[in-house]
Amino acid sequence: MTDLRSSALAALAEQTVELPSWAFGNSGTRFKVFGQPGVARDPFEKLEDAAQVHRYTGAAPRVSLHIPWDLVDDYGKLAAHARDLGVEIGAINSNLFQDDEYRLGSLTSADPATRRRAVEHHAQCIEVMRQTGSTDLKIWLPDGTNYPGQDDLRARQDRLADSLQQVYAMLDPEQRVLLEYKFFEPYFYAMDIPDWGTSLVHCLALGDQATVVLDTGHHAPGTNIEFIVMQLLRVGRLGAFDFNSRNYADDDLIVGSADPFQLFRIMNEIVAADALRPESGVNFMLDQCHNIEPKIPGQIRSVMNVQEATAKALLVDRDALREAQLSGDVLGAHGVLMDAYSTDVRPLLAELRESEGLDPDPYAAYARSGHQERIARERVGGRQAGWGA
Ligand code: LRH
Ligand code: MN
Ligand code: MN
Numbered sequence: 001m002t003d004l005r006s007s008a009l010a011a012l013a014e015q016t017v018e019l020p021s022w023a024f025g026n027s028g029t030r031f032k033v034f035g036q037p038g039v040a041r042d043p044f045e046k047l048e049d050a051a052q053v054h055r056y057t058g059a060a061p062r063v064s065l066h067i068p069w070d071l072v073d074d075y076g077k078l079a080a081h082a083r084d085l086g087v088e089i090g091a092i093n094s095n096l097f098q099d100d101e102y103r104l105g106s107l108t109s110a111d112p113a114t115r116r117r118a119v120e121h122h123a124q125c126i127e128v129m130r131q132t133g134s135t136d137l138k139i140w141l142p143d144g145t146n147y148p149g150q151d152d153l154r155a156r157q158d159r160l161a162d163s164l165q166q167v168y169a170m171l172d173p174e175q176r177v178l179l180e181y182k183f184f185e186p187y188f189y190a191m192d193i194p195d196w197g198t199s200l201v202h203c204l205a206l207g208d209q210a211t212v213v214l215d216t217g218h219h220a221p222g223t224n225i226e227f228i229v230m231q232l233l234r235v236g237r238l239g240a241f242d243f244n245s246r247n248y249a250d251d252d253l254i255v256g257s258a259d260p261f262q263l264f265r266i267m268n269e270i271v272a273a274d275a276l277r278p279e280s281g282v283n284f285m286l287d288q289c290h291n292i293e294p295k296i297p298g299q300i301r302s303v304m305n306v307q308e309a310t311a312k313a314l315l316v317d318r319d320a321l322r323e324a325q326l327s328g329d330v331l332g333a334h335g336v337l338m339d340a341y342s343t344d345v346r347p348l349l350a351e352l353r354e355s356e357g358l359d360p361d362p363y364a365a366y367a368r369s370g371h372q373e374r375i376a377r378e379r380v381g382g383r384q385a386g387w388g389a
Helices: 001-013 043-056 075-084 112-132 153-167 197-205 223-235 260-272 296-313 318-325 330-341 346-355 362-369 369-378
Strands: 018-020 062-066 088-091 136-140 175-178 209-214 238-243 284-288
Touching: 001 296, 001 346, 018 043, 043 062, 043 075, 043 296, 043 362, 075 088, 075 112, 088 112, 088 284, 112 136, 112 153, 136 153, 136 209, 136 238, 153 175, 153 197, 175 197, 175 223, 175 238, 197 209, 197 223, 197 318, 209 223, 223 238, 223 260, 260 296, 284 296, 296 346, 296 362, 296 369, 318 330, 318 346, 362 369
Parallel strands: 018 062, 018 284, 062 088, 088 136, 136 175, 175 209, 209 238, 238 284
Antiparallel strands: none
């Protein structure tokens, strides 16, 4: 146990979580966007808020951008601002879901000019990557159809493959593309990348620099997500997570809130495959919105939830588990997993933070800092994260 504990502490010290810039803007549902006092007014302030999360957790050193939500004149300046704050720019997300021109599709459109425009948008994103030092181009394809017969499903895949190939060809050698899937929304008959299999098929056709992004909110209820994690790791194509939690649809709630046991099962597959190490190439990102709760504390809570699930996964006695599995001891094997899940890892994480010179309770430390009150005083006229902007 002592060995497990100390190797868990070492692994946790290395773990990082990437924050989404859009978690720091005002957000809501299609019914209502709620404004919050002190919310970030531009990408520079979003980075400042993300840096607060890193300051108190010590585990969130990167911030994903969404283009054009995070449009600025000078990305070199934005990257320098991030560095001054002790963080760096992470994945660059393209956006193909807000233009009238993409009503019938973007990278899959039957119109060559529309496809060209969608490919060109990725050239712009890759340029932002060069200027910020980001290595991950994240593509979520919102394309799809609403009615059987609306378009030729196969022709859409062929056009998609061709468009993706053009985007891929623009990448620098150290850059990679992260291809996200989602089974529904904004179209409700057939999405063009509805599942991990379709994403993987395209990644395999593209080459080694293409990997799959697994957004935990993008599956049908009841899907065994840890199985997908295992399979993508097995073929070396799990590039990243978009972590969030859901009860019904793509709810984008705080990761680990609706089903902490699912998050543990996911992290258990990560640890079992030794994929927690940064060199394994899995980028643990959050993709969440905090519609009614305060944003910086919401992100702090999210990072802490990922750390707790990871700590539990690191405490699984792998030797005992293997022995029970190989001897066909069904309940014994299950018991080994549940023992780890039932462990209160908060003291372990408090110890980790103290050893790093951090407050053992990041959430309480931020609340005491007075930062929230200061931004509420100083920032007037915060902007929406992106939707409907
Ligand atoms: C789509 C999605 C995708 C987008 C983000 C804002 O539902 O998960 O990752 O970029 O939401
Ligand atoms: Mn996502
Ligand atoms: Mn989503």
